[in-house]
Amino acid sequence: MTDNQKKLLVLTDGSDRSMLSIQYIGQFLPPTGLHLVLFHVFDPVPECYWDLENESHMATMVGQLKSWEQEKRDGLNRFMENAIELLVGCGFDRSCIEIKIKDREVGIARDIIKEAAAGYDAIMLRRRGAGALESLVMGSVANKLLSKLTDVPLIIGGQIWPVKKTLLAIDGSDASWRVVNTVCRFLADAGHEIQLFNVVRGLTPWVPELPDAMIQDRFELARKEMTALFSELKEKLVAAGFDSDKISEKIVTGELSRAGAIIREATDNGFGAIVVGRRGISKVEEFFLGRVSTKVIHGGRNHTVWVV
Secondary structure: OOOOOOOEEOOOOOOOOHHHHHHHHHHHOOOOEEEEEEEEOOOOHHHHHHHHHHOOHHHHHHHHHHHHHHHHHHHHHHHHHHHHHHHHHHHOOHHHHEEEEEEEOOOOOHHHEEEEEEEEEEEEEOOOOOOHHHHHOOOOOHHHHHHOOOOOOOOOOOOOOOOOEEEEEEEHHHHHHHHHHHHHHHHOOOOEOOOOOOOOOOOOOOOOOOOOOHHHHHHHHHHHHHHHHHHHHHHHHHHHOOOHEEEEEEEEEOOHHHHHHHHHHHHHHHEEEEEEOOOOOHHHOOOOOOOHHHHOOOOOOOOEEEOO
16 A cells, blocks of 8 residues: 555445445545455354354254354355455456455454554445344444544445535535545545535524514625635635536525435435535534534435545
8 A cells, every 4th residue: 555545444244235335436436546445343153152062962053153154254255355346347456455354352333443543544334234233224333433433534325326426515614624625535536526515594493583684684694605615615626636617506595404405405416425524613513423414414314425
């Protein structure tokens, strides 16, 4: 791996869902300058079971467990080889793809967090894994990673086929620059269409007595400030290699839900990915994840969501 390569940790479990992550990377990310680590925490049969093979009545069961574990390992190895072939077919250099399969040491989430500390530029995961217990809105492992991995961008895979059309949720906070910097780092020079999108929430439901003129003045001031920021952000995108003609801007006002407006915009206009800041402009959003980003992750489950 060279010094200027970006290092992406790709979490896999050998399932069809995991292969969607591989397809996303192959179709969506530029193959040059990227080092991929396909990572799996293998959950082996506990050592205590092997002690039972000395008991005659348990020998058959132990033999079945050994066969089951070996089948799991073989299946995982086949998955990894298929993943490599897919990525190579998309233009990735085989030498830039690394496989890491590690036996569980403490717990799946904690073992992933330990690996994530080894200098990755981003981590790709899925909302749910292969297990039945992961059938809730977010899998338990994904939830743990979101709460603990606060210093690295997370790419949370969605269900829709990836298209090179990405919505950047901009709110005027420092997170807006992190959003654009991350997109410049990973997606420049790949022909992506970008939209800078801002939502100004309405106040009428909470302060119904506000005069219309005051509301409109607030919207106009917000538009003026955001237009100036959009200009700076667009300059950054163009300097990184994005086509100026493929960068659009949109500001909507009077929305009751910022997250709802972001998801609706992405859905109605065919965006394949949404990029949001981990925390927004409100001090309340310093806890866990920002309220907007949390709602986008859960409500926009069909989309791939980047949290930066």
